[in-house]
Each structure stands twice: as C-alpha cells, then as structure tokens.
Amino acid sequence: MGWASRPPRKDGRDAHPTTNRKSGFYLILIPKLEAYKRLQIPEVWFWENSRMSLYALTQQGYEEIASSQLLPELDMGLLVRCVNMPSHVEAIKEFKSAIAGDV
Numbered sequence: 001m002g003w004a005s006r007p008p009r010k011d012g013r014d015a016h017p018t019t020n021r022k023s024g025f026y027l028i029l030i031p032k033l034e035a036y037k038r039l040q041i042p043e044v045w046f047w048e049n050s051r052m053s054l055y056a057l058t059q060q061g062y063e064e065i066a067s068s069q070l071l072p073e074l075d076m077g078l079l080v081r082c083v084n085m086p087s088h089v090e091a092i093k094e095f096k097s098a099i100a101g102d103v
Contacts, residue, residue: 043068044062047083052079052080078099
C-alpha cells in the first residue's frame with residue numbers, strides 16, 4: 001500500500017506524515033512539541049521571530065505559559081530584550097546588571 005492509497009483522516013488533516021528525503025533515508029518530521037512530550041521534557045522554550053514562547057508539559061500535553069515554571073524569577077522580557085540587542089557585549093552587560101539589581 002503506497003502513501004497515496006491511504007484514506008483521508010476524519011478530522012480533515014493529511015493522513016500522511018511530512019517526509020524529507022536526505023542521503024537515502026526518509027525522515028518523518030513530527031511536531032516539535034510531540035517529540036519533547038515523548039521525552040517527558042517538563043518545559044520547552046522556542047525562539048522564533050524575535051519572540052520567546054514557553055510551554056509546560058501537562059497531562060493533556062503542552063500548554064503555552066507566560067513565564068518559566070523552572071526559573072520563575074527569570075524576567076523573560078529582559079531576556080528577550082537582551083537577545084534582540086545588536087551587540088552581544090552590551091546585551092551581556094545589561095543582563096548581568098539587571099539580574100544583579102543595578103538597573
């Protein structure tokens with residue numbers, strides 16, 4: 001039975017996993033959070049488009065959270081601001097200063 005002969009899913013999504021052929025191997029690409037869920041990673045952070053997204057593992061799967069449950073005192077706004085700074089030297093100085101309470 002080939003990929004094309006599989007029936008469509010009832011929920012309307014494609015029944016075929018996304019594949020990528022690389023060096024003679026087919027890699028099945030699964031959603032990132034599903035991979036982390038299988039490994040029971042309690043908290044996952046994604047950096048995309050100059051924005052940090054945090055997810056916590058619950059019994060229902062991952063749910064987006066506003067702040068880290070593992071590092072509750074970490075100021076995510078400060079972290080994002082520093083990561084977006086063009087100068088990594090200035091970013092490190094600002095981050096260190098802020099966490100030391102100098103700001």
